[in-house]
Amino acid sequence: MIRYLLRRLFTMTVALWLIITITFAIAHSIPGGPFASEKKLPEAVKKNLEERYHLNDPLWKQYTDYLKNILHGDLGPSFKYEHQTVNSIIKSNFPVSATLGSLSICFSLVVGMLAGVISALRQNRWQDYLAMVLATLSFSVPSFILSGLLMYVFAYQLGWLPPAMWGTWQQAILPTLALSALPTAFIARLMRSSMLEVLQQDYLKTAKAKGLSEYAVIIRHAIRNAILPVVTYIGPLIATVLTGSFVVESIFAVPGLGRWFVQSVSNRDYTVILGVTVFYSAFLMLMNFLVDIAYSWIDPRIKLTDSKEV
Amino acid sequence: MSRKKKASLLLTALLSVFLVAGCGGGDKQSGEKSNAKEQIIRYNVCAEPETLDPAKATGLPEGTILAQMFDGLTRYNNKQEITPALAESWTISDDGLNYTFKLRDAKWNNGDPVTANDFVYSWLRALDPNTASEYAYQLFYIKGAEEFNSGKGSKEQVAVKAVDEKTLQVTLAAPAPQFLGLTAFQTLYPINPKVDQASPKWTTEVDKYVSNGPFKIVSWEHNQKIVMEKNPTYWDTNSVKLDKLEIYLIENTDTGFTMFQSGQIDIQDQVPVQEMASLKDSKDLKISPDVSVYFYRFNVTKKPMDNPKVRKALTLAIDRQSIVENVTKQGQKPAFAFVPFGFTDADGKDFRQNGGDFFKEDVTEAKKLLAEAGYPEGKGFPKLTLTYNNDQTHQKVAEAIQAMWKKNLGIDITLENVEWQIKLNKEDTLDFELVRAGWSPDYLDPMSFVDMFVTNGGNNDTGWGNKEYDALVKQANATGDPKVRMEAMHKAEKILMEELPVMPIFFYTNPNLIKPNLKDVIVPSFGLYADFKTAYVE
Numbered sequence: 119m120i121r122y123l124l125r126r127l128f129t130m131t132v133a134l135w136l137i138i139t140i141t142f143a144i145a146h147s148i149p150g151g152p153f154a155s156e157k158k159l160p161e162a163v164k165k166n167l168e169e170r171y172h173l174n175d176p177l178w179k180q181y182t183d184y185l186k187n188i189l190h191g192d193l194g195p196s197f198k199y200e201h202q203t204v205n206s207i208i209k210s211n212f213p214v215s216a217t218l219g220s221l222s223i224c225f226s227l228v229v230g231m232l233a234g235v236i237s238a239l240r241q242n243r244w245q246d247y248l249a250m251v252l253a254t255l256s257f258s259v260p261s262f263i264l265s266g267l268l269m270y271v272f273a274y275q276l277g278w279l280p281p282a283m284w285g286t287w288q289q290a291i292l293p294t295l296a297l298s299a300l301p302t303a304f305i306a307r308l309m310r311s312s313m314l315e316v317l318q319q320d321y322l323k324t325a326k327a328k329g330l331s332e333y334a335v336i337i338r339h340a341i342r343n344a345i346l347p348v349v350t351y352i353g354p355l356i357a358t359v360l361t362g363s364f365v366v367e368s369i370f371a372v373p374g375l376g377r378w379f380v381q382s383v384s385n386r387d388y389t390v391i392l393g394v395t396v397f398y399s400a401f402l403m404l405m406n407f408l409v410d411i412a413y414s415w416i417d418p419r420i421k422l423t424d425s426k427e428v
Numbered sequence: 429m430s431r432k433k434k435a436s437l438l439l440t441a442l443l444s445v446f447l448v449a450g451c452g453g454g455d456k457q458s459g460e461k462s463n464a465k466e467q468i469i470r471y472n473v474c475a476e477p478e479t480l481d482p483a484k485a486t487g488l489p490e491g492t493i494l495a496q497m498f499d500g501l502t503r504y505n506n507k508q509e510i511t512p513a514l515a516e517s518w519t520i521s522d523d524g525l526n527y528t529f530k531l532r533d534a535k536w537n538n539g540d541p542v543t544a545n546d547f548v549y550s551w552l553r554a555l556d557p558n559t560a561s562e563y564a565y566q567l568f569y570i571k572g573a574e575e576f577n578s579g580k581g582s583k584e585q586v587a588v589k590a591v592d593e594k595t596l597q598v599t600l601a602a603p604a605p606q607f608l609g610l611t612a613f614q615t616l617y618p619i620n621p622k623v624d625q626a627s628p629k630w631t632t633e634v635d636k637y638v639s640n641g642p643f644k645i646v647s648w649e650h651n652q653k654i655v656m657e658k659n660p661t662y663w664d665t666n667s668v669k670l671d672k673l674e675i676y677l678i679e680n681t682d683t684g685f686t687m688f689q690s691g692q693i694d695i696q697d698q699v700p701v702q703e704m705a706s707l708k709d710s711k712d713l714k715i716s717p718d719v720s721v722y723f724y725r726f727n728v729t730k731k732p733m734d735n736p737k738v739r740k741a742l743t744l745a746i747d748r749q750s751i752v753e754n755v756t757k758q759g760q761k762p763a764f765a766f767v768p769f770g771f772t773d774a775d776g777k778d779f780r781q782n783g784g785d786f787f788k789e790d791v792t793e794a795k796k797l798l799a800e801a802g803y804p805e806g807k808g809f810p811k812l813t814l815t816y817n818n819d820q821t822h823q824k825v826a827e828a829i830q831a832m833w834k835k836n837l838g839i840d841i842t843l844e845n846v847e848w849q850i851k852l853n854k855e856d857t858l859d860f861e862l863v864r865a866g867w868s869p870d871y872l873d874p875m876s877f878v879d880m881f882v883t884n885g886g887n888n889d890t891g892w893g894n895k896e897y898d899a900l901v902k903q904a905n906a907t908g909d910p911k912v913r914m915e916a917m918h919k920a921e922k923i924l925m926e927e928l929p930v931m932p933i934f935f936y937t938n939p940n941l942i943k944p945n946l947k948d949v950i951v952p953s954f955g956l957y958a959d960f961k962t963a964y965v966e
Contacts, residue, residue: 150849153562155486157870158856158886160565162557162578170560200479201632202650210650266682274690281686282678283652371678373651386849 130403137399138188138392142181145383145391152197152386171197184392193393198385204393207378212397214284215367215374219359221294226301226355231348233302234309235341241314253306256299261362265296265369282371293370297362301355305348312344319343346417353409357402467669467965469946472676472684472696473957476651481631482617483554483561492956493675494614496656497639499663501529501547501596501611504959506950508770508872510609514542514618514640514663515596524603524908529596529611534663536620537644544590546618551588552576553624554615566615566870569604603908606871613871613955642668642961651677669948669964688712688941694965695942695949697957701821704757704939711944715759716951718938719770720868721877722825723763724814724931727861729891732810737801739928744787745794745836746829748934755824758939763932764788767874767921770953774914779874783918786925791836798837806838815844816864817851825933826864855889865889866936869954875904878917881924892929 153159153167168174172183187194193204233253237246256264272292273281280289316322317340325335364376375394382390475489482494503513512518516532534542551570554561555577568574570588575581587599600607610616623630623638630636637645642664643656656673659665678684681698688696699707707713726733726742733739748762761769764785771779795805803809814830816822826843833839841862846854854860867887869876879885882901883893897920904916924930940951940958945966950959 148849149853154849154852155562156852156866156887159562160568160574160578160886162574163560163562163564166557166560166564166577167562170558198478199476200481200484269683269686274686277690281690281692282680282683285652368680369683371652371680371683373649377651377679384848 126407133403134396134400138396141392141395145388146177150386152388194389196387196390198387204389207390208375208393208397211373211375211378214372215363215376218293218297218363218372218374221290222298222359223355225294226298226305230302230305231309233306235313238310238313238317249306253303257303261296261300262365262369264299265366268292268296284372293366293372297359297366300362301358305351308347308351309344312347313340316340316344349413349416353406356405360398466671468672468674469670469695469960469963469965470674470676470693471958472678472693474681474684474696474698475679476677479631482614482619483559485614486562488957491614492958493654495956495959496641496643496673497645498617498641500613500617502608503612504952508953510612524605525600527598531594531596532663534640535661536638536640537659537661538638539661540620540622542618542640543593544596546621547596548588548590549621550618551616552583552586555586563615566610566613569600569607571599571601602905605910606873606875609872643673653677667962669962670960673960694946695940697940699939699941712941714940714942716938716940717770717953718936719768719953720866720936721763721766721768722866722933722936724933725863725865725890726929727858727891728929729858730861732801733861735801736927737797741794741797741837742833743928743931744790746832747789751825751828752934755828756821759937760934763934765921766924766930766932767877768935771872771874774911783921786922794837809839811840811842812861813842813844814862815846815851815854815860817848818845822864858891872954874917878920881929890929892927894923894927897923
C-alpha cells in the first residue's frame with residue numbers, strides 16, 4: 119500500500135511537470151502577448167512593461183524562474199489584472215467554484231441515484247418512463263441553453279429567484295441545477311442499468327429466500343453492489359463539473375475560477391494560464407486518487423497494489 | 429467498520445474536501461435594500477476592471493469607473509465641451525506651448541487639499557519607467573516626458589512645475605491643441621502623494637483608496653460589483669444628486685440584459701446584438717453618437733491591392749446603407765470618409781460636415797475601374813482572403829460584403845475568422861490581404877485618426893505611405909494656428925481617400941440600455957461609457 123502511494127505520488131509529480139512544460143511552451147508559442155492592443159505602444163513603454171514582468175528575459179530563463187517560484191508555492195503576478203496575483207486569484211475564486219461544484223455533485227449523486235433506483239425497481243412503469251425521459255432530456259440539452267432557459271423562466275418570467283450573481287443561497291439554486299443536469303442524468307441511467315443487473319443475481323434470490331424483507335434486500339444487498347459503477351464515475355464527474363462550470367459561471371455571473379481559465383488565454387496572461395492549469399490538473403489528479411482509494415475501500419475485492427505483487 | 433459505513437464515510441470525506449474549500453464563498457449578502465428616498469443607480473460596466481490606478485488604466489471600463497471617483501484639471505460636460513474642473517481657469521501662450529493652470533480650492537476625500545504639486549507628482553509617477561504604465565505616452569506631449577520614460581532623460585527635465593500651491597505650469601514639446609482635452613483623461617488625474625508614499629498598494633485596497641471626485645469607493649467584490657457613495661468633500665458636491673452608485677461587473681451581456689429586464693440593474697452600455705430588433709421601438713434603448721470608424725485595411729504590398737484602381741473598385745462596389753440597416757442595425761452611419769462626425773473644426777463647425785464625402789458608391793464605375801486594372805467582369809481576379817476577429821457582427825458584415833462583391837464585380841473572396849490577438853499579429857506583420865479593423869480616438873481631435881497613416885506609422889498596418897501626406901501631418905503637428913492645422917488635416921484625409929489604403933464602412937454608434945427614469949447621465953462619444961456626476965432618478 120505504501121509503495122503504491124509513493125509510486126502514485128511520483129507519477130503525479132512527473133505528470134504535473136509535463137503539464138507545466140507543455141502549457142508553458144504552448145502559451146508562449148501562440149502569437150500576441152499580454153500587452154498587445156489595437157493601438158501600438160511606443161517602444162519605450164513596451165520596454166518598460168517587458169522589463170517589469172521579465173518578458174524580455176530569454177524563454178528558458180522565464181521557464182526556469184517559473185519552476186523555481188512554483189516550488190516555493192508562488193504562481194506569479196497576473197500581467198493583466200494589476201491588483202491580483204495568481205495565488206490570490208485561486209484563493210478567492212476557487213472556493214466559489216468548489217461550493218458550486220460540491221452542491222452540484224451532491225445534487226446529482228442524491229437525485230441521480232434515487233431516480234436510478236426507483237426506475238429500476240419500477241421497470242417499464244410510469245415512474246421508470248418519466249425518470250428516463252427526464253434523463254434523456256437533461257442529457258441532450260447543452261448547459262448554456264438550459265442555463266438561459268432556467269434564468270428566463272425562474273428569474274424573468276416567474277421572478278422567484280435572482281437571475282445572476284453570487285452570495286445568497288437563492289443565487290446558488292439556478293447555477294447548481296444547470297450544472298448538475300447532465301451528471302444527474304448520467305448517474306440515473308448508470309444506477310438504473312447497474313441495479314437491473316444486480317437484481318438478476320442469485321445472491322439476491324438467496325437473500326429473499328432466507329426471509330429478509332424487501333427493503334433490507336434492496337438497501338443492504340442490491341444498492342451496495344450496484345453503487346460501484348457510480349463511485350467509479352465520481353472522478354470523471356468532478357472533471358465534468360469543473361469544465362461545465364466555465365459556461366455556467368459565465369452565464370450566472372458566478373465569480374469562480376472558470377472565468378479566469380478561459381479569459382487568461384485570450385488575454386495571453388501567461389502566469390494565469392499556467393497557474394490555473396496547474397492547479398486544476400493537480401486538483402483533478404488528487405480527486406482521482408481519492409476515488410481510487412474509495413473504490414478499494416468499498417469493494418475489498420479490488421486491491422491497491424503494484425501489479426507485480428499480485 | 430461495516431462496508432456500508434466505510435462507503436458513506438469516504439463519500440463524505442470526498443465531498444468535505446470541496447465544502448471545506450468552499451466555505452467563505454457563500455456567506456456574503458449582496459441584496460441590499462434601498463429605501464424609497466435614497467437616490468441610487470445600478471449600472472453594469474460589463475467588465476472586471478484590470479486596475480483602479482489612474483496612471484495604469486487603459487480600457488473603457490476602467491476609465492468609466494475612475495471618472496466617477498476623480499476630477500482632472502478639466503472635465504467634459506454633456507455637450508462634449510471641455511469645462512473647468514480642478515483647474516478654475518487656464519491660459520495658453522500664443523505659440524501653443526505653455527499652459528498655466530490655476531487650481532481651485534478642492535480636497536481629497538481624506539481631507540488633504542489638492543495642490544499643484546499633486547499633479548507634478550502624479551504625472552512624473554505615470555512617466556516613471558519603473559511604474560511601467562501603458563498609457564505613459566498620453567503624457568509624451570510634455571517637453572522632456574518621452575525622454576524620461578525611455579530612460580534618456582531625467583525626472584527634473586520634464587517640463588511640469590508647481591509655481592505655487594495653486595499654479596501648475598506645463599510646457600509642451602510641440603503645439604498640441606488636444607492637450608487640454610487630455611487633462612480630463614484618467615492618465616492625467618492627480619493622485620494623493622502622501623497616500624501613494626505611505627501605502628504604494630492603495631489602488632488595490634478599498635479602505636486605503638483616496639480620490640477627489642463626485643463619488644468615493646465603498647466596496648469592491650471582484651467580478652460582482654463596486655459600490656460607491658457620494659463624496660461629501662468633492663468641491664462640486666452640490667451638483668451630485670446620487671447618494672449611491674452601484675457598478676456591476678457582469679461580463680456576460682446577455683445576463684446583464686436579463687438583469688436589466690427583471691429590474692436588477694438600471695443601465696448597461698452594451699446591448700446584445702440579437703436583442704436590437706426587439707428593442708427597436710423601446711424606451712429603454714438609447715443610441716448615442718460614437719466617434720469611431722469601422723473599416724477594412726488593404727495590404728497594399730500585395731497584388732492586386734497594390735493597384736489603387738482595384739482598391740477603389742472594391743470600395744465603390746458595396747452598399748453601406750444596406751449594411752447598417754440590415755446587418756448591424758444599430759443606427760450606424762455609412763462612412764464615405766475616414767474621420768467620424770463629432771470633432772470641432774477651426775470654424776467651430778463639425779470637421780466631417782465641413783470635409784464632406786470623398787466618394788460615392790457606383791457599381792458601373794467600380795466595374796470600369798476593375799476592367800482598367802485588368803480584371804474585366806472580375807475575370808482572372810485572384811481569390812482574396814478577408815480576415816476578421818471572432819465576432820458575430822464582424823462575420824455578418826463580412827458575409828454581406830462578400831455577397832456584394834460577388835454580385836457587383838463577379839469576384840470571389842474567402843472569409844477567415846481568427847482570434848483577436850491573432851488578428852493583431854497578422855496586421856502587425858502585414859500577413860493578410862484584407863482585414864477588418866476599428867478605430868476610436870485617444871483624444872477628441874481628428875489628428876487621432878489622421879496620424880495613423882504616416883509612412884511606417886505604428887498603427888498604419890497597410891504598407892501604404894505617401895510623402896505629401898506625411899508632410900501635411902507634420903505641418904499640422906508643428907503649427908500653433910488652428911486654421912492651418914485643420915486645413916492640413918482636411919487635405920491629408922483627401923489624399924487618404926483618393927488612394928484608399930483603407931475602405932471605410934460605417935461610423936459606430938453607442939447603443940445603451942437605460943431606464944427612462946434616469947436623467948442627466950452623460951454618455952460621452954469617446955473615452956468613457958458614462959458619467960454619473962449629475963445623474964439622478966426621477
